[in-house]
Amino acid sequence: MARRLRLTDPDALAQLQHIGEDEIPVVMPRNTLIDFGPKDRDTEPRILDPETFAGMFQNFQHSAWHLEMRGGYAVDRAENTYAQFVRGETPTWDMNSLWARTITAKTRDGAAVGRVRIVDNPLTEGQRYLLAHAEHNDALGEDVRNMWREDAERVNLPNEDFWIFDSHIVVLCLFDDEDNLTGAELITEPARVNQYNRLRDVAQHYATPFRKFVAELAAKEE
Numbered sequence: 001m002a003r004r005l006r007l008t009d010p011d012a013l014a015q016l017q018h019i020g021e022d023e024i025p026v027v028m029p030r031n032t033l034i035d036f037g038p039k040d041r042d043t044e045p046r047i048l049d050p051e052t053f054a055g056m057f058q059n060f061q062h063s064a065w066h067l068e069m070r071g072g073y074a075v076d077r078a079e080n081t082y083a084q085f086v087r088g089e090t091p092t093w094d095m096n097s098l099w100a101r102t103i104t105a106k107t108r109d110g111a112a113v114g115r116v117r118i119v120d121n122p123l124t125e126g127q128r129y130l131l132a133h134a135e136h137n138d139a140l141g142e143d144v145r146n147m148w149r150e151d152a153e154r155v156n157l158p159n160e161d162f163w164i165f166d167s168h169i170v171v172l173c174l175f176d177d178e179d180n181l182t183g184a185e186l187i188t189e190p191a192r193v194n195q196y197n198r199l200r201d202v203a204q205h206y207a208t209p210f211r212k213f214v215a216e217l218a219a220k221e222e
Contacts, residue, residue: 046185047186058102060111065113086125147206
C-alpha cells in the first residue's frame with residue numbers, strides 16, 4: 001500500500017475549503033491521479049437540443065436537482081401565473097401541466113426532486129414570484145430551499161444554473177442577457193460531475209427550506 005503523507009504546506013492548506021476539524025488532508029501521489037482521473041476530456045462543449053434536454057425529466061431514475069442563480073427567468077414571465085402574481089392575486093397553479101404530471105409521477109415513485117434558489121437582498125420580482133411558486137413545487141413533491149446570494153458567495157457556490165440527473169449527468173443551463181434559456185451543455189466527465197455533486201451537497205446543507213425562509217423573510221420585513 002502506498003504511504004500517504006500528511007499535507008503540511010501552509011500555502012496549500014490555505015487553499016483548502018470545507019475541511020472539518022477532525023479531517024486530515026494528505027498528499028496524493030501524482031500517478032494515482034493519473035490512474036484514477038478522467039482519461040478523455042471533451043475539448044468542445046456538448047450542447048443539447050431542447051427536445052433532448054426536456055426528455056431528461058422523463059427519463060431520470062432516482063434524482064433530479066437544480067441550482068437556480070438568476071434574478072429572474074423569461075420563461076416565468078411568460079406564464080399567466082406571473083401576471084397574476086404581479087397583480088397581487090394568488091396564482092392558479094396548473095396541476096395538470098406536463099411538468100406537474102411528470103414530476104408528480106416521479107416523486108410518487110420515490111424519486112427525489114429538489115432545488116436551491118439563490119436570492120438577492122432585496123429579492124427581485126422574479127425571485128419573489130418563485131418564492132410563491134415554491135408552494136406549487138412542494139405540492140408536486142419537490143424539496144425547495146433558498147439561500148441569500150451573499151451566503152452562496154461565502155461558501156463558494158458558482159454563478160451557474162445547472163441540473164444534476166441521477167448524480168452522474170450534469171446539464172449546465174445557458175442564458176442570454178434577457179434571461180432566455182439559449183442552450184444546455186451536457187457534462188458527463190466523472191471528475192467534473194463530482195465537482196457539481198459536491199456543490200449540490202454544499203448548497204443543500206446551507207440553504208433554508210422555503211417555508212422557514214418565507215417566515216424569516218416576513219419577520220424581517222415587519
